[in-house]
Amino acid sequence: MRNYTPPKKLLKIGESATMKAAEKARELRAKGVNVISLDVGEPDFPTPKPIIEAAYRALNEGLTKYSQSQGLPELREAIADNLRKIFGVDYLPNEIVVTAGAKMGVFYALTALLDEGDEVIIPTPAWPSYFDITKFVGGVPVEVRSGEDFELLPDRIDKAVTEKTRAILLNYPNNPTGMIYDKKVLENVAEIVKRKELWVVSDEIYCRLVYDGEFIPFSKIEEMRDRTITINGFSKTYSMTGWRLGYICGPKNVIKEILKVQQQTATHPPTFIQKAAITALYECESYVRNMVNEFKIRRNLFYDGLRRMGFKIKKPQGAFYIFPNAMDVYSEAENFSEHLLEKVAVSTTPGEGFGKGYEKHFRISYATSREKIEKAILKMEEFLKR
Ligand SMILES: Cc1ncc(COP(=O)(O)O)c(C=O)c1O
Structure with missing residues (x-):
């Protein structure tokens, strides 16, 4: 392969931090590990049917x-x-x-x-x-x-x-x-x-x-x-x-x-x-309302779980993320995300990409099923007891 030096404007930027975290979980999954993903920033709901049908119609038209x-x-x-x-x-x-x-x-x-x-x-x-x-x-x-x-x-x-x-x-x-x-x-x-x-x-x-x-x-x-x-x-x-x-x-x-x-x-x-x-x-207003109602239940579920574990975080009001400080419960806070993935196969996003001084935080996305959230909470509790 020929030697290639990227232009300076590309040297200034990096890979997507959030995608990098999801990639690690994907690698583990490929090895057969049953990973619970709390890393992706997308709703787990399917796109509403009327939108999909409208796209078909538009193509045919x-x-x-x-x-x-x-x-x-x-x-x-x-x-x-x-x-x-x-x-x-x-x-x-x-x-x-x-x-x-x-x-x-x-x-x-x-x-x-x-x-x-x-x-x-x-x-x-x-x-x-x-x-x-x-x-x-x-x-x-x-x-x-x-x-x-x-x-x-x-x-x-x-x-x-x-x-x-x-x-x-x-x-x-x-x-x-x-x-x-x-x-x-x-x-x-x-x-x-x-x-x-x-x-x-x-x-x-x-x-x-x-x-x-x-x-x-x-x-x-x-x-x-x-x-x-x-x-x-x-x-x-x-x-x-x-x-x-x-x-x-x-x-x-x-x-x-x-x-x-x-x-x-x-x-x-x-x-x-x-x-x-x-x-x-x-x-699709009814789909949006249903999704919002479900996310609210999940937010409460995860928030209550985190409080039980000792996290001092304030309740988030929107989106589908929580950004706790691992220092509240874990001495090696900067490695919390990594350790959580290695030890109990729960994938979160490390805080470092979100700004200077947030290395001890980690991001949870609760855009996943209640069942998975309950399992993830149990695994996190198990991890913290070790
Ligand atoms: C704050 C924020 N803005 C924009 C986006 C990107 O949205 P889109 O998929 O429309 O490009 C995201 C996706 O995670 C986001 O979190």
Whole structure:
């Protein structure tokens, strides 16, 4: 094989930390070990039948060709309708770009915002891809640690702003903590955004998976609509992770630039998949409600189990993650995830990828059956008794 040196922009980024954890579990499984997976960030529910049928219909109707780069007009209409009905947020179809997943949305938004060396404030713990995508597009991630109970601390964010800060990247319900932020805190962030003339990229992919408290879209905070680029998608709400469909909402001038990035890369997400997503928005509300009810039961189950084991964690309010500190119960906290997998075949995600200072935490995804959750809790208890 010829010698190959990757370009500098690729040396700055790594493999997906969450996928790496799942890979280790896969290797063990291949050796015949019965691993319980609490690592993957996707609902274990099948994609609702009406969406699958709509995709078949769309294929048979010939929706197999190029279409509008911004996304099918009728899908953007449906997204706008859905946001209005559910959250009272008003976006016009031409303020929306349909993307191949929310991750692509983050990439487009940061590409459209950042010049080389611009800083992005990322409250941590945070989804690891934010750091890599920021670096990949030439930006500099600036980590701002949240409080002990993972509460957002606007004062710390304020202090982290420099001449080079361009944006704050928010994500709530949060991956990995499950926390959402209340109106007062969001208003405090908004005050900084206004005073320092920043942008907000608000990743609201878990907006429908809320069990306690109220989710408030950041664009609804006073005067924030024109400063916010919202990322959202179908992966989590409709259990459509493999379909690769998301969207961005934002002010028209930014959307225009984002659209250029999509036109010169993906062109648009597959046409028939976009058509099927209209069915998700209009006909699958009962599926979403059932899934949310089930996740709430599982959250309680796992949370109670963790408290019994001695973890001091606060109850997460949304998404399907819990991010405990292994120090509460285990002396070799940094190796907790690894030891748990080796000794009792329970796979979680180590905390190190979620930000500096979270090496002693680990992420649990409870997007798995109650039966598996009960088994996992028993195994964790057994592991801690050894
Ligand atoms: C916070 C967050 N944003 C975005 C994504 C990616 O979503 P999508 O599958 O739509 O690319 C994930 C997936 O885990 C996530 O946790």
